[in-house]
Amino acid sequence: MIAFLIYLPFLLVFVIFAVYAERKVSAFMQDRIGPMETGKFGILQSFADVLKMMQKEDIIALAADRKLFLMAPLVIFVSVFTGYAVLPLSADIQGSAAETGIYFLLAVISLDVIGILMAGWGSNSKFSLFGAMRSVAQIVSYEIPLGLAILCVIMLMQTLSLQEISLQQVGGLGFIHWNIIQYPFLIVPFVIYFIASLAESNRTPFDLPEAESELIGGFHTEYSGFRWAVIMLSEYGMMLLVSLIAVILFFGSWNTPLPNLGPVRLADWTSGTVGQLSADVWGTFWILSKAMLMIFVQMWVRWTYPRIRVDQMMSLSWKYLTPIGLFMVFVSGFWKLWM
Amino acid sequence: MIPIEHYIVLSAALLIIGLMIIIIKRNAIMVLVGVELILNAANINLVAFAKNDPLLTGQMMSLFVIVIAVAESAVALAIIYQVYRHQQVSNIDELDELNG
Amino acid sequence: MEQINFNILAFYGFAGLAVISALMILMSKNIIHSVFMLVLVFLSVAAIYIITNAEFVGVTQIMVYIGGILILMMFGVMLTNRIDGGKMLTEHRRIIPAVLLGLGLAFVFYSTLQTKFPLAEFGPQSELDKSVTETIGINFMTHQLVALELTAVLLLMALIGAAFLAGSKFEDKK
């Protein structure tokens, strides 16, 4: 419960800074400055945007299916935010200790689709419907390689619980105990997972559902003001969620990356004592900072790669990622049996 | 503890509603919705009875049911889509070409 | 004590939600609304599963029914109805026989429940050696292996068949 209570405000703050960061990162990538006017280095730009959106009129199109239209952003946000319920923050702080944690997460991620469909259909607009259809097709398609990549880790970890996965990566050698180092072939599932997670969160280069140049805004074309802000919130929430999952599965979760080097016990210093506040703080720090790094990579990818075509998107999922994922499942099985 | 009868009442209610949906609705997909409801009702019973079973056979049966439901609805939807493409009909009671 | 109470409360809440949502499916003429109501039913049922110590089944319910079947149905609805901006409605027919039958069935169930329920002697809830998910996994790989394989084959056949059916363009004989 505590983790849940921490994540909600953190998410709200995070989104504000993530938007600012996105602007700054893109500016940095494109060799420009970005927002500078509002506050020092334009640091208040996102707050201004949120204020602006709060004040905007809540427009509901006349021909829209009112109930669906109104419900859709909530469904999207709720489904994304439900995912945080099972995430651990540190050795002690954990949402639900569900034994089906990662499985539950996968299920919840797919719930996102329902909200998107509601939005697209309820808007009663061509662009929205097209965007929603594309989005659903994309998310459903990429769930397969995503699940296969996660399955590799699950097979090696022998558990579905995220906390247990985290605990298995504890050790005095820091990053050496991370899954991706312990099982070096996991780099392939990680790449698959990363690509699929980009698609799941509709990020570039998989932003076909909301391709501005083609569909204006995709499934959220008709939304404005606060509801639009909620949709954006869920999108950044999704980014954070998939980043956190990646960190937990591949990059040692809340464990420190620093190893104990003889007397220089970097790992112990940066882990705190289990059962005390220090451990919780260090754990939270490490997991969130690793997630931030992942989000930076996502932004980096966004401003680097062009948008791919629909057919490319489909063939990438079904013709490349899925077979490779299946193969990696085999590899994991063999590794687990004979290594 | 929740008595098992309450599960049965819930599943019976869902079953009856599903049956009525099957009978009442004209749209083929709505009929499919009714079928899914009935399957869910059955699953509730399976899961409820598995509470007292150390082998959890009921739960596993419900998992099989779910998987088979997927197969069934996939095929059913494919057929409905193909029928619609052929005859431009999505209502079941208009499909009476073979009516004697 | 409190935990149990909370679970019981949740059960009745979700049961009520499921029945009410199902009734709304029955009443509503809007196909899309009905399908989204179905989401609620499935979610409620999934919650009931989780409450009933069947976490894995519940999550599977969410994943397969909501993430799979419902999406499939939504696409089915959109593909088999003309999307022209109007609401997608379906008519209600045969209401009287349906209601009569429903009442008849309800009466049958009611009279059945009035008698002593044979399953009541099933014994107390047994304690499991391992977690539920583990038990299910081990059973799948041991006792139910044949059934699992058969199901897998069935699923594969159904998927191929469905893909073929939906994908092939049958020549119009006329």
Add this chain to the structure above:
Amino acid sequence: MVDLNSILMLAILLLPLVGGLLAYMAGNRGGGVTIATVFAAVLGIAVWSFLTIPAGTNLQADWIRLGEYSFAVGLWYDQLTGIMVMVVALIALLVAVFSMEYMKHDESRARYFGLLGLFAFSMYGIVLSSNLLLTFVFWELVGFSSYLLIGFWFDQVKPPLSSFKAFVMNKVGDAGFLLGIFVLYAYFKTLNIAELLVLAEAGLDIPDAMLFMAGLGLFLAAVGKSAQFPLQTWLPDAMTGPTPVSALIHAATMVAAGVYLLVRVFPLLSPDVLQLIGVIGGVTAFTGAFAAFAQNDIKKILAYSTVSQLGYMVMAIGAGFPVAAFFHLVTHAFFKAGLFLCAGSIIHYFHETNHDHDFDAQDIRNMGGLRAVLPITFVTFTICTLSLAGIPLFSGFLSKELVIGGILSSDLPSIVSIFALVSVFMTAAYMGRLYFRVFFGTQVKSRFVENIKMKLPLMVLTALSFWAVFTLNPFGSHNGVTDSLAQIIFNPEMAHYTWLPILSVVLAVSGILVAYLYVEKGMLVKPVSASKKIWGGLSANNFYLDYFHRKIVAGGAMKGASFLFFFDKKILDRLIDLLAKAEVVFAHFVGLIDKHVVDGLVKLLAWTARFAGGRTRKLQSGNVQMYFVWALFGLLIIVYFLT
């Protein structure tokens, strides 16, 4: 092993066919030479055969086997055959040579010469055949090739019509031939002529009526082929064919086939038939001669003359003297062929010198004074005419005396004798008319030289028209050819009339004299024109025989047919109709019973079934959901009854 005789016979038969094919393939340029060469070879073989092959040589083969009956085909050679073959071969050769000149401008000469070959093949077939069946086959082939030759110029108007007419008339006779064959086969189980003759001499085991039928049938065949009354009308019309063809077919060979056949089967002919044959022959002779008077077409005059002379031959057979008939056939073949070729020469002259399209080259009114232009033709024509007229020193006199003598000595009605004698006078008269009209009168000067290819045949034929060819006695034939013929042909003793040659010569000379006076001196105009008024139409139209055929026979047949049709429709159909109506009434009655009683029961059953079906059918609405309702309903009922 096939011996030399058989090879010779087969060579005679088959060479012309091969020659015809070769000629056709040789094309317009080489066809004539080819066919003439082949015919010359055949003539050589014919002479050789006549000298070497013994009489009665037989060549036989099984043709068809039908159950226990077998039909044989075969060749037969005796002196009669030999002479006939030589006559045919000689005339065919001459005609072929003549044709090379006559047809030199024709575009389809190759076909002409090919057809000549085919005709010669068919004719040899008739002559050589030992078997009536094979004879019939070649009989038909002769008719067919004659049809082709008469209609040779099929792009003109008349030839196709006359060829068709000839074909139809021949068919009438052929029907009789078939009848005769059937009757003979039915009673004798053989068609071999030699065997038939032996059987006939041994005493016929056959009813008189049937024998009469057989004889009548065979005679009918001869009537058709040899242009006897009343079927002779095709012969004058057949003159539309090329003139050499007329010489070959319609003077010497094909028309002689009928007489030849009668000579061959003479012993089979009963006395009744002979009487009939004699009368018909007489009538033919008289009408032919009579019709020749009013004709203006040179070829038609000759054609009627041929009809008349054929009548003589038939009379002779009717009188019971086949030798006389055959002798007359041979002599007639030569001089009549000569006359026709002369006519051909004349026509050829006009074709060569006169290119006016409206000019009728065959009309004697356009002719005159050709004596100076065509000297050889003139001499030839003169001799052949004298021969035809029966003037002593020429072959015609010999044969005609024999024929008339035979007629007088037979028991034929006296009218036949009168016909014969009158015809002698008339023959001389119309030939004189033709002769004086064509060669005398105004002299014509023209630089036209007769071609050797035309002169040679004429001269040969003229030479053969002299008495010396047949016998040394210029006034009687009894020591020459006829005696040798009498050895193989039935030949009864003939009474000798010393007055007959004198009477005959007087009649012939007076005929020529009358013609000379009328044509050259312009005398006797009044009686002639008077008789013209009475008899002119009758003569010109050959006793309106064509008219008779067309109106009475054909028309009568049509009338009869329409009467039968009427009878069929109005009376027979009425009866059947009435029967049918009665049946319909009865059927209606039965139908009513069926409908209301039987059907009523069935309908009741059907209605019951349908009622039950209809009630059940309501359930099968095709609506799956209703099925579901019913199934649940049933389930509820079961539950209700179980608890």
